[in-house]
Amino acid sequence: MWGLGRFVLIVAALALAGVAAWRVAIRWHPSIERFPVQGIDVSEINGIIEWPVVKGGGADFGYAVATTGTIARDRLFQQNWEAMAAAGMRRGAVLVFSFCQPAAAQADAFNTVVPRDHGALPAAIDFSYAEGCVDRPERGALIRDVTEMIRRVESHTGAPVLLRVSRAVEDDYHLTDAFKRSLWATGNFFAPGYGARAWRMWRASDMHHVEGIEGPVNWNVAAK
Structure with a gap:
């Protein structure tokens, strides 16, 4: 019986430690001293956002999903786009x-949704694998198609795009070798080391x- 009680205490202690670690993790962000410019990226799944409150919580900028593919327009993009500007945040x-x-x-599709704003941050194109899409084009064909995509988006926005490339996509296609554009890399808690060049933006936490x-x-966070 004593052994069972000790086991229960150990399990309870581990559970409490796990809760404590989770509470630290959800508030963690890279050092402000090392990375003074920090912000968020959102989509409609984040719901209605109080942007002035977010800014007060330390976000200097925000990115909002405008479109996914050819026809999926983010239903909260316009609201987020206008609210970021009203809050005095770069968008x-x-x-x-x-x-x-x-x-x-x-x-x-992206160009029809996103207004021209020469004061905005560079448009970002996200390359990651999604459930429900199993197509994996040959690299040469993908590079040709993405080259035209980038040309059209940059013609609309007037600035070089930022490429947010997941590690899995980079491993398969080496997009950062093909396009001399700034890299937005991803990696929870640990700075990523993939890609043909150093990242300019790092998604440091998705929690x-x-x-x-x-x-x-x-x-x-943005690199200095």
Whole structure:
């Protein structure tokens, strides 16, 4: 009986330690001294956001998903886009790339949704694998299609795009070798080391909690 009681105490202690670690993890962000510019990226899954509160919580900028593929427009993009500006935050738009739809058409869809704003942050194109899309084009064909996509988006925005490339996609396609654009890399808690060049943006946590948003949000830092 004593052995069972001791076991229960050990389990309880481990559970408490796990809760404590989780509480630390959801508030963690890289050092402000090392990375003074930090912010979030969001989509409609984050719900209604109180942007002035988020800014007060330490976010200097925000990126919002505008479109996914050719026809999926983020239902909260326009609201987020306007609210970021009203809160005095720098703002940027994200095109989530689909390997299952024509790249040029995806660029055109993005351009119809995102207003021209020469004061905005560079538009970002997200390359990551998504459930429900199993197409994996040959690298040469993908590079040709993405080249046209980038041309169209940059013609609209007037600035070089930022490429948010997951480690899995980079391993398969080496996009950072093909395109001389700034890299937005991803990696929870540990600075990523993949890609042909040093990252300019790092998504440091996808579980960060900040006042003004219900639930976890992606937290990012910019390189100096």
